[in-house]
Amino acid sequence: MSAPLLEVRDLKMHFPVKSGFFSRAKARNFAVDGVNLTINPGETLGLVGESGCGKSTLGRCISRLYEPTAGEILFKGANLAGMRHRQLLPYRQNIQMIFQDPMESLNARHTVGEILEEPFLIHGIGNAQTRRQAVSKLLDTVGLPGRSASRYPFEFSGGQRQRIGIARAIALKPELIICDEPVSALDVSIQSQILNLLMDLQKEFNLAYLFIAHDLAVVKHISDRVAIMYLGKIVEQASSDDMYHRPFHPYTQSLISAIPIPDPHHTATRILLKGDVPSPISPPSGCAFHTRCPKAQASCQHDAPILKTLAPEHIAACHFAAAP
């Protein structure tokens, strides 16, 4: 196999929790707590988890919106963690991001043309004329009419806005795009259009995606491999097919049992989890999932499981991992 495009090693992102003005950080929010993952060129890695499990934080660390507390982010061998703005600038062209809410991620005071021109301006690519051509080519690529350039984001529908967001992300011909729940805010019918666009673009430009979502059906559709996250840690990782047919971790099993099946005769055997996700400020001892796990034993409270290879290309972190 070729060298990985992105390799994340033991990445940690701890946010200090402050109270009062002069007090030091009293506690830390273990948003991302020791994550390892790799993404190969042209591949899609789906990242799934409940809200608050740290998947967006992980994406924002890799795109270097956040400065990670510890760990390495190796992009083609270069460690992005700890880089300053100037050092980072050349890598910005290679790692881009698509956001959940396109209305939030597009500046309402700029026209679509200005929004799409900005990447070229910042990286000093081309002159005014070639930039304009590049913008209309981008609009064409994502399936928007050329006259959109002179209009403002709020004049578009949600799906069209997300297309603008995608156009901005692919403007600099990146190799990796972090998709932070790109379709969660859209209607189901629009979701499939955007997913198809993303997959078409992947073929055309050989893009790699880190596809963050909480919708397992969507992730299954688009991903080559899937990683499941719980409370800042990856609990299971496998190829997409393997994950959906043979989940080992009880958390993954319960998530997959929750996928609605469009068949009125299907009798649901859902594995319901008790309670809420524990706070990442004081994660449970031992296995973070033991508070809600249907298979938890006494030992889970103090022994933290490590990721074990349970099948080819399939790893899970559970003492009692077993295929259902």
Next chain:
Amino acid sequence: MFNFNPQTQKKLARFRKIKLGYYSFIVLSVMLALLAIAELLVNSRALVVQYEGTLYFPTYTDFHPGTDFGLDYAYETNYRDLAAQFDKTASSNWVIMPLVPYNAYENDATDSIMRPEAPNAARQHYLGTDTTSRDILARLVYGTRTALLFAFAFMVSVYLIGIMIGCAMGYFGGLFDLGFQRIIEIWSNIPFLYMVIIVFSVIPAEASIPARITLLLLVMVLFSWTSMTYYMRTETYKEKSRDYVAAARIIGASTQRIIFTHILPNVLSTLVTFMPFTIVSAIAAITALDFLGFGLPVPTPSLGELLKQGTANLRTAPWIVTAAFGTLVLILSLVTFIGEAIRESFDPKQFTLYR
């Protein structure tokens, strides 16, 4: 013409629909235009003088000594007397005077006794004269102009400082924010009026009037910029955490670019709604200072100074206080109505009782 963002166009259209504010805006605009050319309307210098076949336009030029027009003195020509003399001698020379042929400084006392005189259309003192026989209308016009200019300069300075510091506090946060918040808290507790009194007691007497006005402006700005930083700080803080800023950063935008092309344009639109009210408070403040005698230096015409005279001579010369008070109410109401309309038209909630 201007190519406005369609959102801005909508706001402008809504502003036009709020009649009170819109008409106030038109009236104030006309007033500002008239004040800008006040020298042509209210002035002791003639508009045009025709003397011995030559046309003179003395309004904006250097002064013409009386000898220029065949008079026997070398100081500045008194054009009212010149006009009277030309009429008397029935020569072909003539003078066109402005509507109000007085400036704000000259004493036009009958019988050389300085005392307030009631409005007198025949002598063209349409609002009467003040205690030193100066034309009230002239003093009102020039006083209003000074006050508006002063308020505008005040607003621009306060906003510049407030925006810069507030934006930096909100954007950089952390220790910088913390430190500046404490400085602002301490600074805003220094009593402004005492500072003005102290500063004015130590200004050397020989300081020129423009220097004194600038100093007053400086002192007022120095003690007013803090209020603006609160809005800017929170607004910047809010905008900074939105995804479009994150998107800009991922593209590689520098801090400078993020602040100036992304955050500021989004924040400033809300500040527009504060501007008229800042103007109102600045006019009120400068009038109050003038009234107390710590404002614009004498003999600069000002509303506050006229109010002071008026209240001192409330029984004997009620026209002074009436004119000054009326002008003040008119200006402040107009600006407030405009401010209300702007706030209304920028309000995202469409429903309104204020039309």
